Amino acid sequence: MEHAELIARIEAYCRRAEIAESTFGRRAVNDGKFVGRLREGKRVTTRTVSRIETFLDADHPEPDETEMYDPRIKTAKATVQKVTPSPEVENTSHFRFYDNRQKYLMFVNTCSEKWAVADRVGQELNRLQVRPPALRVFDAGMGDGTVLTRVMRHMHKLYPTVPFYIVGKEISLEDVRLTLEKLPDRFNEHPAMVVVITNMFYAEAPSLMPRAPENAARLNWREVALDGNSAHEFEEQIAALEPEIADGWQVRTSEKTGNPLYVRPSVTILYRGDHKMLLDNIIPRPGLAMNDYNLIIASQPFRLRASLELKVKRVLAPLARALAPGGRMLTIHSHGSDPGLDIIQRVWPDENPFHHNRQVLLHALKKELGRDGRDLNFTAAADKRALFRYVMHTLPNEIGSSIGTSTLMAAWNAAVYVSQIEDERLEAAMADNRYLEATSDVLREYNGLWFNDESFVVSRRRD
Known part of the structure; x- marks a missing residue:
């Protein structure tokens, strides 16, 4: 064999x-x-x-009755991920699924993934080795800030008097705006906090320093000390930053990959002015930023169909190197083997975009890091701990003999969003009503819709 x-x-x-x-x-x-x-x-x-x-x-x-894989899912056995390298799908049309704001906003507002991800991140908070001068967190893709702000609330509960140093990476201007809208309440509840937002690459963002000298020379560095002591005052000042944020977050499209690239590397630093003396030793300065984090959140940091080399070399390896002693990096990505994939495979029977499971990623990461990984632990864990489920929100009586069009469209959007189906293929599939029939059948069969995410942890040994 x-x-x-x-x-x-x-x-x-x-x-x-x-x-x-x-x-x-x-x-x-x-x-x-x-x-x-x-x-x-x-x-x-x-x-x-x-x-x-x-x-x-x-x-x-x-299988236990409560296991992650429902026995009614006909595709579960067929979608077991093999360890043989799968063909890497080249993006010849420069397709970027997550750039479709309409699909993204519908997904995040109809599904509970961000809540579930924040809860999973919260399980790591008690395992951190926190040392002065601050609890240091890096979010490797803030999105709309929902996960990060929920985690910040949990952090405040566990460490109410510990200063926080939080860095968030995000290339999308719209997502930066959505995140900034959520911060005033956080500054009001936890005054001893520095929040940094940047548009740099994965290899640059943890240290807040561009690697190319020409980019370092054009670094857009903005430090903002917020006046006042109420969330309303903080909100007014943060909202006034929008023109500067818009200027700093301009992007251009890579001719090679189609990915958005920053026009100018930008860093925006926010903290309460009445706590500046307390926070002085953790406020970053150009070339003098902390680069060792207690917690790194990498939730959906890459495309499903990206090559294994890109996922590991460009994303996971630079982040793992930025872990402090006792620090933990939690990576979360879509797993499949769920009703969402069942919908997709009823329309495209051979479709399975989930190419690299956690074991494959960790093996490749360990190999890529080499000696840099000698003091790291690579934990895949069993499925019972590594996998978790999130759902599409529905009313108790919404799934019945007749399902509303809005519910069907929300379910279809969630399924194609998670599987990252290109618009060209969607147009062909939506030429008739078979996609709605498939969606309706799956919703009735499972009495709802849910998806599985997979998580794994890389941790640095304690001193």
Whole structure:
């Protein structure tokens, strides 16, 4: 049996048994690192393979009733991710699904993903090793700020008197505006806080310093000390910054990839002026910013169909290097094997955009980091801990014999948004009503709509 096929069987077993791969190795051959070596292509004896196959054939754990994968999902077994490298989809048309604001706003307002992500991030807060001068958080893609501000509320509950240093990366001007609208209340509740927003690349944003000398020379650096002591006063001053923010967040389109690139690297720093003395040693200065974070949030940081090399080299590796001792990086991305994918596969039967699972990403990340990763822990965890679910909001009586058009369109939008289906393919699929029939059938079958996200943690060992 080829190793890829064996690993696929092991993954399926671990998913059903709700155990980590290291646990499987210890149970099957008394070797917790067996699966990791198998992924790396290390030599495995025929006798060991035979023992693994015997173990798999003899022990078939039954799925628990409450497990993440509903037994009615017909595609669950068919979508088990293989470890063999999948063909990397080249973006010849420079398609960027997340640039469609209409689809994005409908998705975030009809689904609970951001709430679920914030709750998952909250599980990491008690595990942080916080040291003076501040609790340092990096959000590797703020979006509209919902996740970050919910996490900030949780942080205040756990660390009400600890200064916060929070850096958020975001290229979208509209999302920066939406985030800024949510900050006045945060400054009112937690005065000892510095919030930094930047449009730099993943390799630059943690240190707030462009890598190219010509970009560093054009750095747009803005420090704002907010006057007053009420959320209303803070809101007025933050709103007045909009023209400067709009100027600093101009973008151009990459001719090579179609991705938006900043015209000028920008940094905007916000803090309460009446706490400047307390915060002086954590307020960043050009070339003098903290670059070691207690918590890094990487929620949906890359396209599903991006190459494994891009995901690891351009995104995950630079972020992992920015972890402080005891720091934790939580990465979250879409997983599939849910009713949302069921809708997609009823319209496009062979569609499966979920190319790289957490084990594949962590293996590639460990290899990319090399010696830089020698004091890092790469935790994939079992499905029961790594996977979590979010839902599309519906009224109790909304799913019945007759489902409203608005509900069907919201469900269809959520499904194609999560799977990142291109507009050209959508136009062809929506030429008749079959896509609505598929959506309606799935909603009735599952009495609603939900999606699965996958999470994994990279942590730096404590001092």
